[in-house]
Amino acid sequence: MNIPEIFNTKKSYFNNIMETNNQSQSYGLVLKEKDVMEILNERESVLQDQGRVELEIGITVKIIEFLCSSPYVDKIHYTEEIIELQEIYYYLKTETNDKIPDNKLLKIIFNLYNNPCNGSLELLKGREADRIINAVRCNESLPETKGGSNQGEF
């Protein structure tokens, strides 16, 4: 049995992603079918690149729910930013050797995205990602997880 193939299948997750439109449309953001397929394809590919398998689609859904209410995202870059945040998340999960639980890692990423990165994914995946990785490797405290908003609180 090929484990990544069994777990990381995109077939069953299509509807879960489409359902996030119920929440995001109030912010004027809607994912089309081709966007959803692109997000799922990229998820599969990043999981493969990071050598991971995932039991469910929860992380991607949480990323979408966070991002759709962010003041830093617009219609044009919505799908692209979801894909990039997904990529950053799995990269950090692997590079920190699974030491940070899902919810805590999401919370750190969301808070850093808002402040100090002000929506800049370049800053998030560069300077801030390095800080997180170094903090875990050196057993130091992680970047502040208290955010100004309730977004990302799980």
Add this chain to the structure above:
Amino acid sequence: MNSNKIDLSSSIINNGSKIKKENLNKYHYTLSLLQKARRNNLLDEGMIKSIQQEIFILLKELIQKYTKGKSSSVKVETAEFLQSSILYSIDIKLSSVSSPEDSLNIIQEKNMKEIYEQGINIVESLFDETKKLYDQIKENRLKIPLEVYNSSIDQALPDFFSNYNIKYNASNTVTMIDYPLIFDDMKVQGVLYIKNYLETLKLETTFCNYFNIKDIRDLLKKYGQIYKVDYREIPINLFELVLNNSIFSTILDDNILNLEISISKYRILHDLLTEISAEKIKSLVNRAVGKINKELSIQDHKLINYIKQYIPLFMGRLLNSIENDCLYNITLTDIQTEEKDKIVFSSRNSMNDNIFRSIVEKISNCAKTDNKIKIINTKIKSMDDFLDILSADCLYNDEFFALFQNISDMELAVLAKIIFTEEIRVDEFDLSSLESKNIEEEWQLYYIKFIKKLNKNHQKQIIKLINKIEF
């Protein structure tokens, strides 16, 4: 009963001979059983998928438990060992019954979760049983100063009992045992491997315990003297040493408990074995083994079979040592120092560093291979200098071949002795099957290629010289 599965009982009974246990992969019992059952139409595609789905659900649950629900994703290797752990317990349950048909009946009657849980219970019982076996072995251990033997009992095995994880990593043996057994199936994993190892170690120890421990110690020391190694540090099997010499003593009509083969006895043995056919040697060995079993009153059939299983291995080594004129290697007689036509190489007469450097420079500056070889022939007088030249980056590719062609068989033998020190200790050392793994230097790779191209007779000639060389 699993609702997704049809009633198999009649078809299994009618097709009882379709799947034979010996045709299944014992290391991956469940997967090979499912494959064979599918091929023989005992399970249809839907049922196979349903079983896979059940295993997938088990894996999902185990991943959740493993991450304590804190991570929805894991590394592929984590998922793989968790899956192996599940299949390990399922394998143990399904192979615990006498036939593949019975295994398929279990699959029919129970779902994979039940089979898995029952498998875990069996693994737990095996673990307890194996721990008891270990305690017995520890108590009856041989009092022998052999590091690999002692560290296996005192460190490696306790490590297993402390670190083995039945729930999450049952297929991982989690320890490395250095003491070698004669027969050791290393493809078996987890607690089953340790159980097999301990059962075999118990048989070997029981046999060794028939002999005086001081004689075993002396034999081990003799091994160290002959091979010029610290006997306490060699990874050697004691059962083999003891049984070999007991067989030789028995052939010599000596006391079977006598493990020492003196030089005079060695000569008798040598004359006897070199004058008769392989068939007759085999018959002598079999008779000797029968006598050993009888005189030691060995009743344990497992031990009797174990010794029987060893004989073909022993015969191969014995015939090889006779053919290569190095019977003393297998009898552990220090004939080498007494009467072997030995050739000793010393490290004297090496040139000083400045002269050596200037020669290397001259060789490097030569454009023609013939000239390089000429310099080596005229200037290099000691084996140490010759070895340094080989490693001095002044010869390339085919130049090594040309050099090896130009040196004598004795020099080729010395090079083999340097590269294959460990392998030469084994009696079956064969130049035609040399492998280039673990080779450190370029010249050694070319040496192997060169030697493999020589004809069999030439290789035999070199082997004979190798056996005569001492450093």
